[in-house]
Amino acid sequence: MKIFVVVCLALVMALSMSITASAQTSSGNDAARLAKLEQAVADAKSSGDNAWMLMSSALVLMMTGPGLALFYGGLVRKKNVLSTMMQSFAMMAIVTVLWALVSYSLAFAPGNRFIGGFSNVFLRGVGAQPDADYAGTIPLQTFMVYQLMFAIITPALITGAFAERMKFSAMAAFMVLWSLLVYSPMAHMVWGKGGLLNAPLGGRFPCLDFAGGTVVHVTSGVSALVCAIYLGPRIGYPKQNMPPHSVVLSFIGACLLWVGWFGFNAGSALSAGALATSAFVATHFGAAAATLGWSAAEWWHRGKPSALGAISGAVAGLVAITPAAGFVSPISAMVIGVVAGVFCFLMVTKIKSMFHYDDSLDAFGVHGAGGTLGALLTGIFASSVVNPIFKNAQGATLASGLIEGNAHQMLNQLLGVVIAWALAVAGTIIILKLVDITIGLRVSEHHEVQGLDVSQHGEEGYYWEPAA
Amino acid sequence: MTKVEAIIQVSKLDGVKDALHEVGVEGMTVFEARGHGRQKGHTEFYRGREYTVDLIPKVKLEIVVADDMVEKVVQAITSAARTGKIGDGKIFLSRIDEAIRIRNDERGEGVL
Numbered sequence: 001m002k003i004f005v006v007v008c009l010a011l012v013m014a015l016s017m018s019i020t021a022s023a024q025t026s027s028g029n030d031a032a033r034l035a036k037l038e039q040a041v042a043d044a045k046s047s048g049d050n051a052w053m054l055m056s057s058a059l060v061l062m063m064t065g066p067g068l069a070l071f072y073g074g075l076v077r078k079k080n081v082l083s084t085m086m087q088s089f090a091m092m093a094i095v096t097v098l099w100a101l102v103s104y105s106l107a108f109a110p111g112n113r114f115i116g117g118f119s120n121v122f123l124r125g126v127g128a129q130p131d132a133d134y135a136g137t138i139p140l141q142t143f144m145v146y147q148l149m150f151a152i153i154t155p156a157l158i159t160g161a162f163a164e165r166m167k168f169s170a171m172a173a174f175m176v177l178w179s180l181l182v183y184s185p186m187a188h189m190v191w192g193k194g195g196l197l198n199a200p201l202g203g204r205f206p207c208l209d210f211a212g213g214t215v216v217h218v219t220s221g222v223s224a225l226v227c228a229i230y231l232g233p234r235i236g237y238p239k240q241n242m243p244p245h246s247v248v249l250s251f252i253g254a255c256l257l258w259v260g261w262f263g264f265n266a267g268s269a270l271s272a273g274a275l276a277t278s279a280f281v282a283t284h285f286g287a288a289a290a291t292l293g294w295s296a297a298e299w300w301h302r303g304k305p306s307a308l309g310a311i312s313g314a315v316a317g318l319v320a321i322t323p324a325a326g327f328v329s330p331i332s333a334m335v336i337g338v339v340a341g342v343f344c345f346l347m348v349t350k351i352k353s354m355f356h357y358d359d360s361l362d363a364f365g366v367h368g369a370g371g372t373l374g375a376l377l378t379g380i381f382a383s384s385v386v387n388p389i390f391k392n393a394q395g396a397t398l399a400s401g402l403i404e405g406n407a408h409q410m411l412n413q414l415l416g417v418v419i420a421w422a423l424a425v426a427g428t429i430i431i432l433k434l435v436d437i438t439i440g441l442r443v444s445e446h447h448e449v450q451g452l453d454v455s456q457h458g459e460e461g462y463y464w465e466p467a468a
Numbered sequence: 469m470t471k472v473e474a475i476i477q478v479s480k481l482d483g484v485k486d487a488l489h490e491v492g493v494e495g496m497t498v499f500e501a502r503g504h505g506r507q508k509g510h511t512e513f514y515r516g517r518e519y520t521v522d523l524i525p526k527v528k529l530e531i532v533v534a535d536d537m538v539e540k541v542v543q544a545i546t547s548a549a550r551t552g553k554i555g556d557g558k559i560f561l562s563r564i565d566e567a568i569r570i571r572n573d574e575r576g577e578g579v580l
Binding site: 345348 | 512513514515516517519520
């Protein structure tokens with residue numbers, strides 16, 4: 001960034017000197033030269049922003065594959081490792097194609113308050129020209145592909161709830177419908193032009209959600225809970241031992257998620273300036289504090305801090321800081337993180353066993369619970385110093401969160417959470433019913449015992465041939 | 469002839485092997501095994517779910533020896549595998565009727 005500013009300054013000085021030198025001879029050209037200079041400066045800023053946004057897009061894709069695929073793959077039994085990884089990988093293909101055809105348009109094209117229109121189907125009109133409402137310095141195509149990576153990971157998160165028992169075909173059909181009926185409307189409401197909850201573009205109820213606490217984590221987490229209850233537990237749950245087959249894989253996956261999350265949150269600044277830095281810092285500090293929060297709770301409760309606990313805590317913190325990053329200070333981020341770490345630990349270890357649902361990989365306990373908590377805490381800790389999001393008619397900055405005196409923001413946050421919950425519950429039940437009566441959701445008992453790798457894909461994750 | 473089956477701690481295998489070589493045992497078969505006797509397993513926690521691991525990894529040795537070797541072999545195993553704590557394992561002895569070398573149909577104790 002520093003080098004970039006220096007280059008710009010040098011450019012300005014060089015050009016202005018040459019302008020002065022030739023002032024006597026060509027005063028009529030000044031206006032043209034100035035316009036050219038302004039264009040050069042804008043182009044330079046656009047290059048910087050675009051470089052970061054392309055980088056961020058790649059980082060967010062890396063969160064799904066291999067990040068989430070490894071994280072979830074390690075947590076299942078070894079007969080289901082490939083099918084679990086494949087569910088995440090399939091999202092990278094299915095959601096991408098769907099995004100180009102229609103779901104980008106339903107999320108981000110102008111429409112009503114609840115869903116976008118059809119003006120961008122087949123990515124019509126999505127090219128090099130920036131859209132000032134979304135991100136004025138990067139090509140709209142960059143914005144589109146960046147948002148796609150969010151649309152990919154969100155349904156992939158749900159797969160943790162029905163791990164080890166859902167048909168691959170049913171999963172694919174479910175995810176197509178879910179992307180259209182749940183993800184696109186929610187993304188439109190929070191981030192789309194004219195969306196009901198859109199804070200930066202003046203929506204009716206501005207809900208602060210910097211990088212997808214409601215859009216990504218509440219929707220996926222709550223849908224995961226509905227899936228877990230609807231499909232029922234795995235055969236043998238909870239009597240039979242079903243420990244993770246490789247916490248090592250999960251560990252690598254969680255580390256990749258942490259790194260990828262910088263693209264997720266800092267990239268949500270949609271530019272490469274100080275706001276991106278602020279979100280990056282909040283993300284990192286939140287994750288660290290949550291790791292300590294979960295580990296401390298576990299150490300206290302069980303007598304030992306486990307590796308699985310530490311990485312689960314990190315993910316819980318990353319989830320909770322997602323809506324808040326870009327609005328909160330590093331210290332607030334750590335408070336949010338530590339609360340999320342302890343809260344999600346209790347959700348996963350205590351609450352789940354009280355209600356007997358088999359959310360196999362804790363998609364709800366971490367993403368649903370952590371996302372809801374993060375969205376509400378954002379309303380408390382949001383700071384206008386970090387991000388002056390609300391302005392009055394004269395352009396003066398208004399208070400952001402509860403601590404600054406904007407108590408009303410808590411209501412907007414709550415409304416965002418309630419809408420996300422309602423949409424996720426209703427949409428998921430309808431889609432599950434549809435897929436259940438057409439394809440059928442669960443594999444046969446025989447196939448479940450055999451494992452989904454063999455029964456759904458005809459292969460095994462670990463195949464050791466005896467030495468010949 | 470006597471078959472000596474010894475179930476021992478995994479970490480004691482190398483010591484037992486050396487001790488057996490010293491008393492003149494020339495061949496053995498080793499299995500990786502899982503099991504438990506009076507030793508209870510341990511518990512593991514994964515996100516709050518408690519799993520009891522009661523089948524613990526062990527090593528099982530099988531040796532067939534001439535009858536006059538049995539006491540020496542048993543002594544070698546017990547002294548090398550003993551820690552004095554629960555979980556050290558067990559030795560079982562049983563009679564063997566015949567031994568046959570596949571390579572040349574040789575029979576009897578000479579095979580050992």
